[in-house]
Amino acid sequence: MVKASAPGKCILFGEHAVVYGQPAVACSINQRMVVELEEEHKFESWRLDGGILNFSKHPHIRFLKDQLWPDGEHSPLKIRIRGTVPTASGLGSSAALSVALVAALQQLKKEKVSAEAAGLLSHQAEAFAQGGKASPIDTTTSALGGFIVLSDKVEEALDHIGERTLQQGDETTTWQLHSFQAEIPEDTFLVIGNTGVHGSTSKQVAKVAKLLAEHPERYVEIEAIGSIARKGIEALRTGNMKLVGKAMTENHIVLRSLGVSSPDLEKLIKAAAPSSLGVKLTGSGGGGCMIALTKNPEQTVGAIEMEGGRAFISPFNSPGVRIETLSSQDDSVQ
Numbered sequence: 032m033v034k035a036s037a038p039g040k041c042i043l044f045g046e047h048a049v050v051y052g053q054p055a056v057a058c059s060i061n062q063r064m065v066v067e068l069e070e071e072h073k074f075e076s077w078r079l080d081g082g083i084l085n086f087s088k089h090p091h092i093r094f095l096k097d098q099l100w101p102d103g104e105h106s107p108l109k110i111r112i113r114g115t116v117p118t119a120s121g122l123g124s125s126a127a128l129s130v131a132l133v134a135a136l137q138q139l140k141k142e143k144v145s146a147e148a149a150g151l152l153s154h155q156a157e158a159f160a161q162g163g164k165a166s167p168i169d170t171t172t173s174a175l176g177g178f179i180v181l182s183d184k185v186e187e188a189l190d191h192i193g194e195r196t197l198q199q200g201d202e203t204t205t206w207q208l209h210s211f212q213a214e215i216p217e218d219t220f221l222v223i224g225n226t227g228v229h230g231s232t233s234k235q236v237a238k239v240a241k242l243l244a245e246h247p248e249r250y251v252e253i254e255a256i257g258s259i260a261r262k263g264i265e266a267l268r269t270g271n272m273k274l275v276g277k278a279m280t281e282n283h284i285v286l287r288s289l290g291v292s293s294p295d296l297e298k299l300i301k302a303a304a305p306s307s308l309g310v311k312l313t314g315s316g317g318g319g320c321m322i323a324l325t326k327n328p329e330q331t332v333g334a335i336e337m338e339g340g341r342a343f344i345s346p347f348n349s350p351g352v353r354i355e356t357l358s359s360q361d362d363s364v365q
C-alpha cells in the first residue's frame with residue numbers, strides 16, 4: 032500500500048484579474064487531501080472508498096490511469112480518499128486530490144516521486160476533467176507548497192519556475208509560473224472562513240466578463256487589482272505584514288465593486304476585520320471562503336463562527352505534496 036498527501040490553497044491576491052493577464056498569488060494551506068492506493072487482486076474492477084469506481088464520474092482518475100498505463104495493462108487498484116480540504120469552496124480540494132493521487136501512483140510504479148512532475152500531470156488531469164479550462168495555479172501550489180504567482184508574462188522580480196500551455200480547441204493558453212520566499216513572522220496566521228455556500232467559478236467569471244464588455248472603462252479596476260497584487264508580493268517578501276493586510280483589504284474592495292462578493296461573505300469579512308490586519312474573499316466569490324491575515328487567530332475564528340461561518344487557522348508555508356509513511360497516524364497528516 033502507498034499513501035500520499037497534498038495541501039489545498041487559497042488565493043491571496045489577484046483572482047478574476049488573472050483572467051485578464053494580471054498576476055495572481057496563491058499559498059498552500061494546512062488542510063490536506065490524503066490518497067491511499069493498494070493493488071486489488073481479488074476484484075476485476077477499480078474500487079474507490081469501498082465501492083466500484085465509476086470512471087465517468089471521476090474523469091481525472093481515468094485520465095491518470097490512461098497516462099500511466101496507456102496499454103491498460105495493470106491490475107485494478109483500490110483507492111481510499113480522505114482529507115480536510117472543504118470541497119467546492121475555492122480551496123483547491125480537487126487539485127490537491129489529483130496531486131496526491133499522482134504522487135501515490137508514482138510511488139506505486141516505483142518511479143521517482145517528483146513534485147514538479149506531479150504538478151504538471153495533475154494540471155493536465157484537472158484540465159481534462161474540467162473540459163480544458165483549468166489554470167495551473169491550484170495544482171502548482173498544491174504540488175510545490177509555499178507561495179506561487181501565476182501571470183501571463185515572466186515577472187522579473189520573482190523566481191520563474193516554468194511555463195504551462197494548454198490547448199483548448201484552436202486556442203492555446205500559456206501561463207508563466209513563479210515562486211518566491213516570504214518573510215512571515217511566526218505570530219502571523221491566515222484564518223479561513225467558509226460561508227458554506229457554494230459559489231460557481233464559471234458564473235462569477237462570466238459576471239465579470241459581462242460587466243467589462245458593457246463597461247470597458249472598468250478595466251481600470253482589473254489593472255488596480257494587478258498593482259495591489261504586486262504591492263502585496265513585495266510586502267510578503269519583505270515581511271511587512273501591515274502592508275500585506277492593507278493590500279488584501281484593498282483587493283477585496285475592488286472585488287466587491289466588481290460584484291463578486293456576497294452578503295454571506297460580507298458578514299464574515301465584517302466580523303473578522305476588527306481582529307485582523309487584512310480581510311478579503313478568496314477565489315471566485317459569490318459564496319465560498321474569505322481569508323483574514325491575523326495575529327489573533329483564535330479571536331478571528333470566534334468572530335467568524337459567531338456569524339455562522341466555519342473557520343480554521345492555517346500557518347503559512349505548509350509543505351507541498353509528500354509521501355506519507357504507512358505507520359503514521361491519521362492525525363499526523365494535518
Ligand code: PMV
Nearest residue numbers: 046047049121166232314315
Ligand atoms: O474559485 P477558485 O479558487 O477556483 O478561483 C477562481 C479564480 C478566478 O480568478 C476567479 C478564475 C480563474 O480561472 O482564475
